[in-house]
Amino acid sequence: MGSVSKRPDVKICGLQSVEVLKSIVHFPISQIGFVFAPSRRRITPEQASEMISFLHERAQQGHRVPKTVGVFVNPTRDELADVLSVAKLDIIQFHGEEAPETCRSIKEQFGVELWKVSSIKNEEPPVNESSFSDIKDGVNGWIQRLDPYRDAVDAVLIDTFDPVYGGGSGRTFSWDCIPAARKWALSAGMPLIVAGGLNPDNVGDLIEQYEIDGVDVSSGVETDGVKDIAKIAAFVERVTG
Template identity: 35%
Template sequence: MKVKICGITDLNSAEAAIKAGADALGFVFAESKRQMTAEQAAAIIKHLPDSILKVGVFVNEDREKITAVIEKTGINVIQLHGDESPEDCLHYEVPVIKAIGISSSNDLKKVSQYDCEYYLLDSPKGKYRGGNGTSFNWEETKTFNKEGKKIILAGGLNAENVAEGIKMVDPYMVDVSSGVETNGVKDIDKMNEFLQSAKRMKEEIKK
């Protein structure tokens, strides 16, 4: 099971997440308590292994701004977490994750409208797009045909419920932010526990 730790804001957290087994790190360039500047992200990313996915999270951002951030930071995947149209997600030089808020099974139909490398299923928007610590009803995915699609499960995940989420949704990757924080700061113990729970559950499914 691949794991993305989102909302990285410092090098220590990034390195701890990688050491714990994270496959991807998320850097937020949209309004959020975890928002980064391109300069701040670049200072962290230059120290990270090439094998790690460095995901830039944007909400309804101009294409020119996104392209500039990619060039300045070394971001190698972008996550579009706003109201972007299918056309808005095309013609980038790096893979695209399109985030879709799930409030009912009807929202899952939106996945087929987009031609992206990854689809992130998240809880409906709250104060911010993502990182709000709430889950959507995973039962909604039971009739969803995800064959051939790389689905990322997000929204309210933590070490206690990630195994259940993986079992019910069977995603390609899970994504966590606030679920591995204490008082708004990434918690090394919680990251370790989350990674262990996610990886262990995937091995159990394989048996």
């Protein structure tokens, strides 16, 4: 288990402009996310490329810059190739029903890190650590669905299920399932990232109560659907201290 003193990484998802990126790039943010799946935050590969170019320029000047994450839902291989030929992403985040063998193949073909999202339905019963050993027997629902990915991806992200887009709903799920997810991630040797309805007001409670490796936020740092620099600053401060 990692050091309890380490603060979780921060991912700000759904960026749409260089102007916003320039206003937040000096914050201790570990990843920024671009949405290529159906969403009001969806951007083109060219828009992402502009932001990536800005980050590369800063990196060449000696600045620390966040990694870039592209969010996809059940993309075809051609769609991925089209995006990655224009926007040189560091990480692909799969938010759909992508199979483990697909994840392995994509990692190898494109030379990127790959995160897999597990979306949790709030009507699913909470999972506790005591039943973790029963994963192989099919007891643990969504955690059992994760198990085939333990050698196929680099990180797992848990989010609230959305019936339209799968995730990205801006709603929280039952946090009492986090300890079991954390135990699974440790057993798989990969980070656990938590999303779903996080904002500056509740993220402090999350990281105080649970040991996780990263947090992911989008709508929780927006005002009227637009990224709010003050909310991003407050969110990052609550996480990183």
